[in-house]
Amino acid sequence: MHGKGDRVGTVGQTTVLSPVVLLLAERPRLGVNGRQWLFCTLQGGELSAKHVRQMVKRRAAAKPG
Numbered sequence: 162m163h164g165k166g167d168r169v170g171t172v173g174q175t176t177v178l179s180p181v182v183l184l185l186a187e188r189p190r191l192g193v194n195g196r197q198w199l200f201c202t203l204q205g206g207e208l209s210a211k212h213v214r215q216m217v218k219r220r221a222a223a224k225p226g
Contacts, residue, residue: 188194197205202212
């Protein structure tokens with residue numbers, strides 16, 4: 162809650178939740194049901210810190226420029 166200049170700031174739910182709503186809408190298409198982790202691998206497994214580091218490296222390497 163402490164923003165720039167130590168001011169209180171709020172963010173609308175639609176801004177914060179939009180990516181989660183999109184993810185939830187995509188899960189059935191990917192064959193992931195409600196029994197898997199919310200943030201998971203494509204196979205429905207737990208998304209570990211190692212997975213996230215590898216994903217960031219792949220995205221950085223693929224970025225043009």
